[in-house]
Amino acid sequence: MSTWALRRSSVLLRSRGYSLGTTRDACVNLRKITCVEDDAGIFESSLRTYYGLFPSKTFYHTGHASLKFTVNSRELSSQVDATSKKEEDDLGDGFSELDRPAADNDDELELSDDDEDIEGPQNELELSETEIDSAEKKSPGRRAQSELFKAILNSPGLSVRDTLDKWIEEGKKLERPEISLTFFNLRKRRMYGRALQLSEWLEAKKQIDFVERDYASRLDLLAKVRGLHKAESYIDSIPKSFRGEIIYRTLLANCVSQTNVKKAEEIFNKMKDLELPVTAFACNQLLILYKRSDKKKIADVLLLMEKENVKPTPFTYRLLIDAKGQSNDIAGMDQIVEAMKAEGVELDLQIQGALAKHYASAGLKEKAEAVLTEMEGGNLKEHPWVCISLLPIYADLGKDDEVGRIWEICKSNPRIEWCLAAIEAWGRLKKIEEAEAAFELMLNKFKKPSSRPYTxxxxxxxxxxxxxxxKDLIKRMADSGCRIGPLTWDALVKLYVLSGEVEKADSIFHKAMQQNQMKPMFSTYMAIMYEYAKRGDIHNSEKIFHRMRQAGYTSRYKQFHALVQAYINAKLPAYGIRERMRADNVFPNKALAAQLTLVDAFRKTPVSDLFD
Structure with a gap:
């Protein structure tokens, strides 16, 4: 592959504080970079760049750039000055945290994946499934309900082992396909605690011979249920012959899902030290991490991929397109597309959907509609699955006629995802009756109780x-016997918060957490915390901050931004807040730094100077 078009010219590698090292066997030769600053303080470079990508403007105003980033053959590290970082907790990502194929969604039980954090993620982003499950997803008959899964689902939360012991006592067999399908179903519902108990029981009872993917699955579950420290410690107990790339990339992915920059870089460096291969999966994880935390470092990951001869995947391009789109750099986004075409990389539906979404957000309606028309392909009846992408984007464009046309085609033989997309699209268009009609159609078509249409x-x-x-909908949902999970909690909390009843939202959310083992979404906490902050309610803002830490969410800019705003609105100093941020390895960007000066108990004012 002669060129794969991945580096941007405008990153100020040396003149603005970057340091690209050449220790040991590494050798990275850079042409001289010349930059000029435009009126907005954004730099452009005359460098044609490696592989021709990102020749347009930088992601950020560089201002007081003092980031130091070193890419060696065996090292990836970063140090950030307290005033240099730009807040990039972009919890509105349109992409999944992992480079994985889309799962079939015929199962009607709620997928609790945090699509807003993935953003969604994510999720947000939270990783719902890691690549170690790919074999499980391909298991024959995966749509069928596993008998073992049903038994575990019906057992009390802390007695999964008793259920499994009883299974064996009754003479029932435990074979790989059944076990894989059970893990898949548990993970799909984010029942990580039960999945972990199953994994531990299988190894303790020697029901199957563990291979590297089994150990990686256990590691992933430990990270989700008991934290990164427990997961990392578990690696020492894995036989050395199985401590390969899959094990460490699984830990890396979980570090990224928690946006733990320091630990993620540490794990990546360890992989290099162990001379494990640098894969596209690992590099994509770094791109996800820096797309959230510091977009300036994306270029350094691309340089590393070039040096290590790591070929970008379509997911790599999707991440870069989304990063450009979020920065409203449409020209740069278009250049990535051209680079993809030059390399013969197909623009799949996810990439086209991302392009259309960002064109729509930028007000480029004609370009967005052109992409949507291309996605539709002339005959929607031949490939109606694209409705999932078409409906919400046409809604964003205000095209209620197009939403209606597409929905008419879909509803003659609807699938679950189409109905959900229609409910969302009609909601965006403020067509409440149409959204309710799509909801009723879904309930009538799919009889098995599911929380997804209700949510x-x-x-x-x-x-x-x-x-x-x-409120009426929630009562109807409860009467139907649906299983309620994090997505429903999120919608319910936001219903009360947006209606001005934050205390009620907090109370319901707290009860839900006590009654369930599933991890709540990041955005759910933040919806409550932001509302308390608006009111200057320091006590409750600190309470939510603490609960997020208990739930396993590492401190990020958004939490501290909300917390500091609570002190500002209360007109009280925030003693020790800077020390708390340093302890959590969080460094203020320009906006947060300005906030901090307002809550500094020792700041100088014209009045205080009179008394000095």
């Missing part, structure tokens, strides 16, 4: 502050 409609009610309708 989708609940979000519509929340966004339009329709509290009474939301």
């Amino acid at each position: 989708a409609l609940l979000k519509v009610y929340a966004n339009h502050k329709m509290l009474l309708k939301g």
Whole structure:
């Protein structure tokens, strides 16, 4: 591959504080970089760059750039000055945290993946499934309900082992396909605690011979249930012959899912020290990490990929397109697309959907509609699955006629995802009756109780502050016997918060956490915390901050931004807040630094100077 077009010219590698080292066997030769600053303080470079990508403007105003980043053959490290970082907790990512194929969604139980954090993620982003499960997803008959899964699902939360012991006592067999399907179903519902108990029981009872992927699955579950420290410690107990790339990349992915920059870089460096191969998966994880935490360092990952001859995947390009789109650099986004085409990389539906979404956000309606038309392909009946992408984007464009046309085609033989997309799209267009009609159609078509349609409609009610309708819907949901998970909690909390009842939202959320083992979404906590901060309610803001830490969410800019705002609105100093941020390895960007000066108990003012 002669060129794969991945580096941007405008990163100020040396003149603005970057240091690209050449220790040991590494050798990275850079042409001279010349930069000029435009009126906005954004730099452009005359460098044609490696592989021709990102020749447009930088992601950021560079200002007081003092980031130092070193890429050696065996090292990846970063140090950040307290005033240099730009807040990039972009919890609105349109991509999954992992480079994985889309799972079939015929199962109607709620997928609790944090799509907002992935953003969604994510999720947000939270990793719902890691690549170690790919074999499980391909298991024959994966759509069928596993008998073992049903038994575990019906057992009390802390007695999974008793259920498994009983399974063996009754003479039932435990074979790989059944076990894999059970793990898949548990992970799909984010029942990580039960999945971990199953994994531990299987090894303790020697029911199967563990291979590297089994150990990696256990590691992943430990990271999700008991934290990164426990997961990392577990590696020492894995036989050396199985401590390969899959093990460490699984830990790396979990570090990234928690946006733990320091630990992620540490694990990546360790992989290099162990001379494990540098894979596209690992590099994509770093891109996800820096797309959230510091976009300036994306270029350094691309340089590392070039040096290590790591070929970018379509997911790599999707991440770069999304990063450009979030920065409203449409020209740069288009150049990435051209680079992809030059390399013969197909623009799949996810990439096209991302392009259309960012064109729509930038007000480029004609370009967005052109992409949507290309996605539709002339005959929607031949490939109606694209409705999932078309419906919400047409809604963003305000095209209720197009939403109606597409929905008419879909609803003759609807699938779950199409109905959910229609509910969301009609909600965005403020067509509440149409959203409710799509909801009723879904309930009539799919008889098995599911929380997903309820959650989708609940979000519509929340966004339009329709509290009474939301309450009625929740009662109907409870009567139906649906299983309620993090996505529903999120919608319910936001319903009460947007209706001005934050205390009620907090109370419901706290009870839900006590009654369930599933991890709540990041955005759910933040919806409550932001509302308390607006009121200057320091006590409750600190309470939510503490609960997030207990739930396993490492401190990030958003938490500290909300917390400091609470002190500002309360007109009280925040003693020790800077020390708390340093302890959590969080460094203020320009906006947060300005906030901190307002809550500094020892700051000088014109009045205080009179008394000095």
